[in-house]
Amino acid sequence: MPELRLTTPLVESEIEKLNAGDRVLLSGVVYTARDAAHARLVELLRDGRPLPFDIAGQVIYYAGPTPAKPGQVIGSLGPTTSGRMDAYTPELLAAGLKGMIGKGERNQTVIDAIVRHKAVYFAATGGAGALLSKRVISCEVIAFPELGCEAVHRLEVRDFPLVVVNDSRGRDLYSESRTLSF
Amino acid sequence: MREIDAAIITERVRAACIEACTVLPRGVLEALKRARRIEESPTGRDILDQLIANAEIARFEHIPICQDTGLTLVFVELGQDAHITGGGLYDAINEGVRRGYDEGYLRKSIVRHPLDRANTGDNTPAVIHTEIVPGDGLRIIVAPKGGGSENMSAARMLKPSDGIEGVTRFVVDTVREAGSNPCPPLIVGVGLGGTIEKAAILSKKAILREVGKPSANPTDAKLEDDLLEAVNATGVGPAGLGGRVTALAVHVESYPCHIASLPVAVTLQCHAARHSSFGI
Numbered sequence: 508m509p510e511l512r513l514t515t516p517l518v519e520s521e522i523e524k525l526n527a528g529d530r531v532l533l534s535g536v537v538y539t540a541r542d543a544a545h546a547r548l549v550e551l552l553r554d555g556r557p558l559p560f561d562i563a564g565q566v567i568y569y570a571g572p573t574p575a576k577p578g579q580v581i582g583s584l585g586p587t588t589s590g591r592m593d594a595y596t597p598e599l600l601a602a603g604l605k606g607m608i609g610k611g612e613r614n615q616t617v618i619d620a621i622v623r624h625k626a627v628y629f630a631a632t633g634g635a636g637a638l639l640s641k642r643v644i645s646c647e648v649i650a651f652p653e654l655g656c657e658a659v660h661r662l663e664v665r666d667f668p669l670v671v672v673n674d675s676r677g678r679d680l681y682s683e684s685r686t687l688s689f
Numbered sequence: 690m691r692e693i694d695a696a697i698i699t700e701r702v703r704a705a706c707i708e709a710c711t712v713l714p715r716g717v718l719e720a721l722k723r724a725r726r727i728e729e730s731p732t733g734r735d736i737l738d739q740l741i742a743n744a745e746i747a748r749f750e751h752i753p754i755c756q757d758t759g760l761t762l763v764f765v766e767l768g769q770d771a772h773i774t775g776g777g778l779y780d781a782i783n784e785g786v787r788r789g790y791d792e793g794y795l796r797k798s799i800v801r802h803p804l805d806r807a808n809t810g811d812n813t814p815a816v817i818h819t820e821i822v823p824g825d826g827l828r829i830i831v832a833p834k835g836g837g838s839e840n841m842s843a844a845r846m847l848k849p850s851d852g853i854e855g856v857t858r859f860v861v862d863t864v865r866e867a868g869s870n871p872c873p874p875l876i877v878g879v880g881l882g883g884t885i886e887k888a889a890i891l892s893k894k895a896i897l898r899e900v901g902k903p904s905a906n907p908t909d910a911k912l913e914d915d916l917l918e919a920v921n922a923t924g925v926g927p928a929g930l931g932g933r934v935t936a937l938a939v940h941v942e943s944y945p946c947h948i949a950s951l952p953v954a955v956t957l958q959c960h961a962a963r964h965s966s967f968g969i
Contacts, residue, residue, distance in 0.1 A: 588840070
């Protein structure tokens with residue numbers, strides 16, 4: 508199956524070309540955030556305060572790495588379960604977030620918000636953290652360092668292998684793939 | 690009475706934590722390769738290729754297989770004629786976990802209370818299950834258990850009249866509802882019988898068995914075959930993106946139970962089925 512190449516920040520004209528099931532190699536900057544960082548980001552939005560990074564067009568990766576050993580860019584870095592972020596996601600999409608990387612199903616509220624804001628949700632392969640770490644070329648903690656692995660890391664990735672799960676037209680690969688026969 | 694020095698236990702647990710998190714057991718890797726041969730979904734095959742490559746990168750470059758290096762689950766078999774000297778057994782194990790997760794650059798994923806959520810900073814405490822056995826030896830299995838798959842595990846007290854159909858339905862529903870979240874292809878551990886906590890512990894023991902090795906009990910072995918077929922008919926597939934291989938194996942462990950009860954527990958183990966064991 509051919510792979511599409513995509514670079515961040517994401518623009519709507521490119522997002523609209525993506526279809527559930529497409530395999531994508533993503534390059535550019537992505538930001539890590541999981542449960543604790545999401546709670547803080549949304550708190551900042553609700554208070555009308557600035558986020559620690561400009562979220563317009565950006566991609567959030569639901570991940571908390573293992574510590575880097577000396578000489579490593581980053582430790583193991585696979586996706587965590589996205590559903591835990593569902594409660595926060597619509598507000599981040601409304602603020603300009605365009606892409607999310609994780610694993611696992613999103614709820615209908617998130618799927619509707621993805622359509623409304625022309626965004627996209629990708630799956631990375633859960634449990635492939637060693638392989639995925641090799642596609643990260645730089646890593647820097649830019650917010651909430653006290654959260655440890657849950658801090659927001661600014662990553663530069665090259666050819667990060669993803670599958671489009673929820674596209675901007677409301678398709679959902681997880682539910683569609685159950686009904687296919689192999 | 691044989692004496693076992695607590696400091697040796699600490700050192701062996703330290704090493705086992707690091708090994709378990711970076712070296713996928715050979716049986717699991719072989720099972721992934723078999724899955725790759727039978728998977729028909731192109732995306733599923735691609736996922737399995739990534740998982741096989743991932744295990745090799747992890748092993749050769751000493752990178753954790755998965756960033757979730759887990760809650761450290763420890764199974765202890767302590768001989769009744771052994772005596773631990775120089776400190777407590779559980780303190781020795783937790784010190785080994787502390788050192789392993791620090792020195793191995795493993796992620797610290799434990800919070801001190803389920804509601805205040807403050808990280809303990811060293812991945813302790815471990816969850817330790819101890820059995821007293823004949824003899825004077827000590828055997829320990831260290832099994833880091835990821836949160837994503839543990840969150841999708843389940844237990845249910847069925848009625849005896851629910852029988853094999855009820856058990857099958859519960860196991861298959863648990864796997865189907867878990868979908869992509871627990872990182873399939875899974876090893877499904879089924880604990881049958883006992884009480885609610887006994888069934889849960891049996892389901893944990895079930896995931897530690899060598900992948901695909903049938904139960905010695907013919908009833909359970911038959912159930913394992915039938916459950917594997919049923920689970921793989923769900924179409925969840927590798928990474929939940931559709932396909933034939935939703936589970937690499939189903940392992941059943943059973944125990945006698947009350948005339949009124951049919952306890953069933955299902956532990957879902959992700960494909961990073963990590964464990965390392967040693968004897969002293």
